[in-house]
Amino acid sequence: MAEEKMNPVIDDEHEKRWYVVNTYSGHENRVKDNLEKRVETMGIQDSLFRIIVAEEPEIEIKNGKKVEKMKNMFPGYVFVEMMMTDEAWYVVRNTPGVTGFIGSSGGGAKPFPVSPDEMESILRRMGKADMSITVDFGVGDIVKVERGPFTGMVGRVNSMNDKDNIASVLINLFGRETPTDISYTDLIKNNPDE
Secondary structure (H helix, E strand, O other): OHHHHHOOOOOHHHOOEEEEEEEOOOOHHHHHHHHHHHHHHHOOOOOEEEEEOOEEEEEEEEOOEEEEEEEEOOOOEEEEEEOOOHHHHHHHHOOOOEEEEOOOOOOOOOOOOOOHHHHHHHHHHHOOOOOOOOOOOOOOOEEEEOOOOOOOOEEEEEEEEOOOOEEEEEEEEOOEEEEEEEEHHHEEEOOOOO
């Protein structure tokens, strides 16, 4: 009983979480393709969701011309959003090119998931941040900016874009109420009486 309190059991089998899969370096996209095909052929769409190779655009100059190419942010790794069922775990581990999961102690132990904050940061760098963020403010509420160039400023929420997790906040700049787009994560609800 005391052991359970020290190591709380996480029910990953019924929760969608992100995991890091180790691959042979340079085979990340091949592993992604293999996993996507296996999801279809084995009918496990209800436990294996998004498969991402974390890439960001990089500008390279070749022969005096700018060439944009994708740079792998984490060579040798693929991010998999899944429910850690026995079947899904087996399918991922036995996909050609996969060498294992990061965060598994081995010996048949299932891996630990990536923290939601870390995954949000990675998705944001890739321009794919679409994880929902729960906030305690809404349109018309007074909010305070916690981070960024407007730190400490207070304004009224004019509109909210839940898809991009950005609020348009009316901030008093140079004597005028100016709509400013600010990430939900940079705002907190403020008491209008302060």
